[in-house]
Amino acid sequence: VKEIDIISALQASIDQSSSEVIVPIGDDGSVIAMNANKQLVTTTDAITVDIHYPKGIEAKSIGHRCLAINLSDMAAMGASAKWASLVFSMPSIDSKWVEGFIIGFSNLANESNIDLIGGDTIRGPEFFAVSLQGYVEQGQFINRTNAKEGDLIYLTGHLGSAAYGLELIINNNQNDDGQFIRSFLYPSPRSKEGILIAKYASAMIDISDGFYCDLRKISSELNKGFKVDVLTLPIEPNLLEQTSQDKAINLALTGGDDYELCFTVPEKHEKQFLDELTSEFDTLLTCVGQITDSKELLIAGNEGYALPESTFEHFDS
């Protein structure tokens, strides 16, 4: 497999769906038609072995993940993702491995209507960087700065499953039907949900570094606090069967790799928000707390809850 073949094969596996692409991949740059009613949104995120995933996981997952983490960022802006560029670096080329990578990347690209518009292939360290462009209608983006005291803190999906899956992979644990390992290997970016949630949310972030860590990014941006009841965190019932409640809560708070959305909704819009969104998708929506004017506070029911000491020894960096 020659350099150029990887990007060409990837391109051939992805339906080029966007009529806005004027000059496609293959030149010095790509050219895209613009629409003045829209605003451009750009994200960039990279993954590398031993930092973001353990050595030896399947190539298909790596292809999926490097695109998924960018789709998740785009969702957290409330934006529609459209055009991806990939920097693909591997020390040597194994055609079976490359095939797996291509399947993982292109399946997710096709599901998400993403065009590949740029590529750079390097014989270097195992390293994959994706840059993604997309758009929002004028002013319809959601950043982290507009939440107010009293706004409700909501989450999509479940927390902690991916971090537990990573533990199973690292410990080479076979006592698993694959559910948690799949959560780690194939995160589902909340692309459709992000766009709909953006109509109601006052702030939004995707959970890549762990719920507690990412919520603190919102609260420090706002200069506000939060009060979260850890007993309301959406944890898979199966995870509570396999591990203690304390462990599960710790994974949910600090585990990372969930790629769920954390967002705030003004209390007065909650009913309308729930009515509309629960009719649009089945993804679980859970209220876990509220933005406060004082300092951050984790509670369990009515009692205080202290984070375990080891909280910040996180695999990711």
Added chain:
Amino acid sequence: VKEIDIISALQASIDQSSSEVIVPIGDDGSVIAMNANKQLVTTTDAITVDIHYPKGIEAKSIGHRCLAINLSDMAAMGASAKWASLVFSMPSIDSKWVEGFIIGFSNLANESNIDLIGGDTIRGPEFFAVSLQGYVEQGQFINRTNAKEGDLIYLTGHLGSAAYGLELIINNNQNDDGQFIRSFLYPSPRSKEGILIAKYASAMIDISDGFYCDLRKISSELNKGFKVDVLTLPIEPNLLEQTSQDKAINLALTGGDDYELCFTVPEKHEKQFLDELTSEFDTLLTCVGQITDSKELLIAGNEGYALPESTFEHFDS
């Protein structure tokens, strides 16, 4: 130096000059206002140690190079570069090194009026990926597909100096006043020239892999050949003093890392092109050949010229 500090320090060193940036760096993604009279141009290119540059070159050069190679791609599209995102990966953080990198990157960003709109910092291999967005006025981009038989092949600047500089660095050669080593460490992307040349060029590419290799990309895209007189290649007089003519021609044809522009101009527009452009900038413009309908041909004066055997053992990959 913590992760976030590198990107923050870089951002603080770069004048944020673009009024189109609605949401700057620091959120999940950045938001840019669009203009329907313009088309978006995107490039992405990465560099890593031992592949694109030898271990131990100064950090300032690495910061400069990772942005410069993308600016060069943007210039080859005839586009104005505007917004950069950086993936910064290093195994460990040395604050002196980071400072050098920031100076190299931000000096070039400020000269080029580039805003930093995205960043991802990783404790991983020494690897730097940049994604760059910019624009052209409607339809004013130059790709590789419109050159015709008879169009003249032009080059900006000089060829071979950067490749010779790289040899000097690798051989730890001190018999140099620094001119050639500087050519390798601090390539000057032809940003201003690219936009002006685009008014006349029928095809354009930047020379990163070596003139012969990059010219073949244009000719294979066109399904045409070319005839180039290697004695007309623009080689620095100083380079001809330091090495044989054969060696200098070989460096100019195949050395790479020049980041000059190679472009074609219809013969009937040549006079107007030269009149306008030589009044706009001092950069050397040299005609070295012509697009032909037959196969590619290198000549030296009136005689055939054969590429040396070792042509494709290139440092870059």
